[in-house]
Amino acid sequence: MPVKVMIPTPLRVYAGKRDSAEFTATTVGEALGGLTNEFADLRKHLFTEDGKLRSFVNVYVNDEDIRYLAKESTPTKDGDVVSIVPSIAGGSTGTLACAA
Amino acid sequence: MARENILLLRKDAEAQIRAHGAEAYPHECCGALLGKDDPAAGLVGDRPVREVWSLYPLVNRRDDSPRNRFAVTSADVIDAEKAAHAAGLDVVGWYHSHPDHPARPSEFDREHAWPWYSYIIVSVQNGKPAEMTSWRLNDDRAGYQAEAIQLHPTAEDVKQLRTQVDRTRAAG
Numbered sequence: 001m002p003v004k005v006m007i008p009t010p011l012r013v014y015a016g017k018r019d020s021a022e023f024t025a026t027t028v029g030e031a032l033g034g035l036t037n038e039f040a041d042l043r044k045h046l047f048t049e050d051g052k053l054r055s056f057v058n059v060y061v062n063d064e065d066i067r068y069l070a071k072e073s074t075p076t077k078d079g080d081v082v083s084i085v086p087s088i089a090g091g092s093t094g095t096l097a098c099a100a
Numbered sequence: 101m102a103r104e105n106i107l108l109l110r111k112d113a114e115a116q117i118r119a120h121g122a123e124a125y126p127h128e129c130c131g132a133l134l135g136k137d138d139p140a141a142g143l144v145g146d147r148p149v150r151e152v153w154s155l156y157p158l159v160n161r162r163d164d165s166p167r168n169r170f171a172v173t174s175a176d177v178i179d180a181e182k183a184a185h186a187a188g189l190d191v192v193g194w195y196h197s198h199p200d201h202p203a204r205p206s207e208f209d210r211e212h213a214w215p216w217y218s219y220i221i222v223s224v225q226n227g228k229p230a231e232m233t234s235w236r237l238n239d240d241r242a243g244y245q246a247e248a249i250q251l252h253p254t255a256e257d258v259k260q261l262r263t264q265v266d267r268t269r270a271a272g
Contacts, residue, residue: 009191009216010214010215011214011215013215014215041239044240044241045214056212056214058174085174085177085178087172087173088170088171088172088177088212089208089212090194090196090205090206090208090209090213091128091169091206092167092168092198092201092206093168
């Protein structure tokens with residue numbers, strides 16, 4: 001059951017400049033796993049070292065944020081579109097001040 | 101040795117970033133850089149050149165800590181991409197200000213950065229815009245590569261130059 005994964009602009013450089021790729025997957029986690037298996041250099045930009053999605057990586061299934069569904073266990077079906085959308089953050093000081 | 105990237109920044113966009121930084125002071129400002137990545141790849145010299153044509157200023161979403169943090173939501177990112185595509189451009193990076201801090205990426209900047217994007221930082225000292233730098237995250241996420249900002253004339257500059265040349269010709 002192919003699921004289309006939309007690759008955001010800053011990560012296309014690690015995916016042969018492609019803007020999407022299709023994978024057989026029954027969950028969002030499997031689709032993202034397919035992506036990072038095929039394009040291994042993408043992995044560290046999406047996931048932390050302990051395998052969690054980074055906080056500024058937003059994943060949608062057909063426009064629904066997976067944070068409000070079943071996160072990476074969210075089921076996918078044939079023809080679904082999984083979009084990876086960046087959010088952007090930063091600031092002038094180190095990490096200590098962010099422990100809000 | 102990696103070749104240093106060049107960021108061609110339109111003069112009016114540069115002035116707009118400085119003005120946004122001053123206006124938002126003592127808070128951080130932020131926005132998207134709209135342009136083209138290396139449109140003349142392989143044609144001009146051997147250094148990658150990225151062009152920034154215009155900006156998409158955004159509202160800093162970090163209400164809780166706006167003096168030393170900025171945040172752009174995924175909805176903002178989608179809006180910026182729509183605006184870029186409507187103009188035949190791409191979102192090639194982001195700008196933000198560092199009020200009363202140097203124009204250097206912080207550890208927090210690095211942890212939250214995406215690769216490929218250009219990150220312009222303008223230092224705003226006592227309300228006045230100061231140094232401006234641009235950076236790109238390394239592939240291994242361990243550090244940044246500085247990007248050389250070169251100012252690009254505006255359409256108005258080109259018009260004035262042409263008028264000047266025409267006048268000189270007419271006089272000669």
